[in-house]
Amino acid sequence: MMRVRFWGTRGSLPVALGADALRAKLRRVLREASGRRFTTAEDIDTFLDTQPFALAGTYGGNTSCVQIDPGGNEYVLCDLGSGARAFAQAIMAKHGADGQTYHILVSHLHWDHIMGLPFFTPAYMAGNRLRIYGGHAELEMALRRQQDRPSFPVDFSAFKATIEFIHLDTARAYDIAGMRVTVKLQRHAGDSYGYRFEGGGRSVVYSTDSEHTLADPLDTQGFVDFFRDADLVIFDAMYSLADAISVKADWGHSSNIVGVELCQMARVGHLCLFHHEPAIDDEAISHLLVDAQRLEELTSEGKGLRVSAAYDGMEIML
């Protein structure tokens, strides 16, 4: 069994649900609740569960950080976005501050994918071990640089954990925390890397900040092979297709539509839309999800593809 937990799902920039947006949700929920009687907290939860997620919940605003849990004693994270802080708090609350091993695979070095490290408390604690993996030659330099003044007041030397940097190659497979991990170069400014995790008969692909035009059959086949028969693909679906191939072409991101097409070709079990555009609200993200689910209904051939949209705090059991 494998568990995937999303600690940060937003692209590019952390966002928060503002006062106006929260009030608008409350107004609509209270209108829906008009005339009902709630005696217990369970009554309220039961009612809220009947409401659309975009109304009764929120996708959240932390940037990319996803935990892949194959069931061992060590932790595996994809990316160190702002969601890494919430992850660290949860782990320290469970185990205390030290004595843990963290395997962290970094897709690329743009700020939204590394900004969580300065706030990743386990890095400051002796007795922890951080193994930070990535395909970029500048991985260590980028993580050291963001600690430097004037960007941050606590420099890299304040980290008392054992920190190792491991360069990953696309030409071979790795054993990380008991999982087989393979690496794929992706189209993004400055390059990004996707990771495929296999263990216990389950497979998860983390593929964010990756632009797909599907215009080159060889390139497309490469991603179909990388996604092939995965139980779950976590996919950069930042834009609508129209935006992704017009005003936002060459911005290094993809769409919900291309996610469905690639996952159908690769016979994936579950596509999870990820790296949500920070400029859009919960309702717009839900629309992208409904659109993707409808495309799957319209075009599905054979094995059905489940489609979901990631939110901060979401868990998927495989």
Added chain:
Amino acid sequence: MEFLSRQYADVLVAAPLGRIDHAASASLEQRLVPLVADAGTRLAGVVLDFGGVVYISSVGLRVLMIASKSMRAQGKPISVAALQPVVSEIFTISRFDKVLPVFSSVRDALANVSPAAQRAFDADPESPRA
């Protein structure tokens, strides 16, 4: 893929047929892009008759985007007409209905570009929906 084209007065009507999947999109690009490349110099606009299209993939939509950009650069309109229900839904889902003007019939699309083209369409006994 099969691809028909016909001119009504000063408007070109291009009609791809069948499934515009990933494989067929290359063929569509080879046919459509050269057709619109110099359209602005001799035409008032282009209408894509999608009455015979049963499916279009993202790669096919990308070809329409290339054609749209080309026409926009020439200052001439391009639109799509007579979408079948599934293709119409794909346009909505992909937000392509915000990129290209969509008309319910070729005649309506022609009328929007050029009255002369509409008259030529109405006068032609072989017009598909005249």
